[in-house]
Amino acid sequence: MFSRVKIKELLANYTLGDTVTVMGWVRTFRNNQFIALNDGSVLTNLQIVVDFENMDAELLKKITTGAAIKAVGEVIASQGKGQAIEIKAKEVEVLGVCDPEVYPLQPKKHSLEFLREIAHLRPRTNTFSAVFRVRHQLAMSIHQFFHNKGFVYMHSPIITGSDAEGAGEMFRVTTLPLDKLPKTEEGQIDFKKDFFGKSTNLTVSGQLEAELAALALSEVYTFGPTFRAENSNTSRHLAEFWMIEPEVAFADLNDNMDLAEGLLKYCIGQVIEHCAEDLEFLESRLSDEEKQKPQNERSEMSLREKLQFCLNNDFQRLTYTEAIDILKNSTPNKKGKFNYPIEAWGADLQSEHERYLVEKHFGKPVILTDYPKAIKAFYMRVNDDNNTVRAMDILFPGIGEIVGGSQREERLDVLMARMEEMHIPLEEMQWFLDTRKFGTCPHAGFGLGFERLVQFVTGMSNIRDVIPFPRFPGSAEF
RNA sequence: GCCUCCUUAGCUCAGCCGGUUAGAGCGCCGGACUGUUAAUCCGUAGGUCCUAGGUUCAAGUCCUAGAGGGGGCGCCA
Numbered sequence: 001m002f003s004r005v006k007i008k009e010l011l012a013n014y015t016l017g018d019t020v021t022v023m024g025w026v027r028t029f030r031n032n033q034f035i036a037l038n039d040g041s042v043l044t045n046l047q048i049v050v051d052f053e054n055m056d057a058e059l060l061k062k063i064t065t066g067a068a069i070k071a072v073g074e075v076i077a078s079q080g081k082g083q084a085i086e087i088k089a090k091e092v093e094v095l096g097v098c099d100p101e102v103y104p105l106q107p108k109k110h111s112l113e114f115l116r117e118i119a120h121l122r123p124r125t126n127t128f129s130a131v132f133r134v135r136h137q138l139a140m141s142i143h144q145f146f147h148n149k150g151f152v153y154m155h156s157p158i159i160t161g162s163d164a165e166g167a168g169e170m171f172r173v174t175t176l177p178l179d180k181l182p183k184t185e186e187g188q189i190d191f192k193k194d195f196f197g198k199s200t201n202l203t204v205s206g207q208l209e210a211e212l213a214a215l216a217l218s219e220v221y222t223f224g225p226t227f228r229a230e231n232s233n234t235s236r237h238l239a240e241f242w243m244i245e246p247e248v249a250f251a252d253l254n255d256n257m258d259l260a261e262g263l264l265k266y267c268i269g270q271v272i273e274h275c276a277e278d279l280e281f282l283e284s285r286l287s288d289e290e291k292q293k294p295q296n297e298r299s300e301m302s303l304r305e306k307l308q309f310c311l312n313n314d315f316q317r318l319t320y321t322e323a324i325d326i327l328k329n330s331t332p333n334k335k336g337k338f339n340y341p342i343e344a345w346g347a348d349l350q351s352e353h354e355r356y357l358v359e360k361h362f363g364k365p366v367i368l369t370d371y372p373k374a375i376k377a378f379y380m381r382v383n384d385d386n387n388t389v390r391a392m393d394i395l396f397p398g399i400g401e402i403v404g405g406s407q408r409e410e411r412l413d414v415l416m417a418r419m420e421e422m423h424i425p426l427e428e429m430q431w432f433l434d435t436r437k438f439g440t441c442p443h444a445g446f447g448l449g450f451e452r453l454v455q456f457v458t459g460m461s462n463i464r465d466v467i468p469f470p471r472f473p474g475s476a477e478f
Numbered sequence: 479g480c481c482u483c484c485u486u487a488g489c490u491c492a493g494c495c496g497g498u499u500a501g502a503g504c505g506c507c508g509g510a511c512u513g514u515u516a517a518u519c520c521g522u523a524g525g526u527c528c529u530a531g532g533u534u535c536a537a538g539u540c541c542u543a544g545a546g547g548g549g550g551c552g553c554c555a
Contacts, residue, residue, distance in 0.1 A: 027513080030514045031511085031514045033513075034513075036515075052512085107504095109490080113548065232479095232552085235550090237554070241555070258510085351551075352551090401555065404555070447555055449555030451555080462548090474546095
């Protein structure tokens, strides 16, 4: 009953004179005659031509923006200029009406802020359907990349009993009644009465579990949702986001950087190859958006030029110490243009410093390595200088940190000393320490923020516009 | 959490030094036209000027508080 041809398939492969059935949603209905039909399979609308003079007027009235219709008709060469083919309708059926008086999406340009308020309807726009198709392509490319290399896709838990993942504030998971919490004799909340018999949270990272798996399967990755209860209000943070975390045994920091750079380039290349039409649309959307900005804030490259440039150039690799030297001697630092002037080695780099390195000094993606150990996590391998760790951050233009990773500390004594230094409760982490106790080996991994990758590739400036239903402080709509 | 800007019609916005009946474009609706491409042309309707206080003869406009949103910063991916 619902046999139909998708618009993408029809446009790619048609025979003039064939009778086809298409279904989709009306974008515009021009001149009582031309329906621009979209079914989401592709950006392009299919033009349906109706013979309005011989059509029921009541039916014609129901063909409005947003209505779902079925059209049966003959594939003919278009007499108009905007498209190669069109469907000469023999039969049009309105499957679902859409009252134009109250339907929020009008056949006109809407602001991204307005569309964010109607996130349940925004996939029906060109911009968001393109973003979500690209998002899909990126997800599939990530799996393909790792699969081709023989990695095992690990599903790390979403509810975690570990509260020492160290990557940020956590959302608590509980079934305890909030109005009458069970208490222990000492007056503390009695989590023994909770669903899992202990305190649990939503995961902030699958890394520790991925490490366990890597020390058995050699090469693994996770790709799942992660949750941070940080009160972050920026265009590149979400409370719920998706993260890719590979973990590789018998690998050092250089292997790690090669893997990350290879992954990013593969994904970007796949989007260029498979999402050409969506990219072209997103590029023109971005260039329209940039026309609103002052000249000096506009990007010198178009979206596709930027992506191609990433593919064609090696990412710039340098140490934190080298970066500090560059920043210290930079013009903005000498002229006092930085809000946080670079004075001494050891300071954490601010967004403005990262942006200077990426956008001004090198003009390409940058990988910074060997950060001071004082500003990095406990599990990163300490260098021989006992001052820095084998960490790496990949910085992208416009996004900042897109990847954060490290070679892991595989030496049990060093790791335990670091954990004590940083007040990580050893007794709760025995399962993790077992990896170092039983057959430990050099290994490395990183976390890639999926939405930040989607942001970079689509050119969308706000991360809330690259995930269907964004979660951020004060907002969990839909 | 901090700093900053914004909130006027369905949407995007204008509204000058506080002054009398709050405007435009697009959309919707009605009509005309009928090979259009966000069609075009004509016309109608559509407003708790975010909310609550305050100043003033007079507040969309000034002040205070609150709510919602944008941008930046911090935390990070």
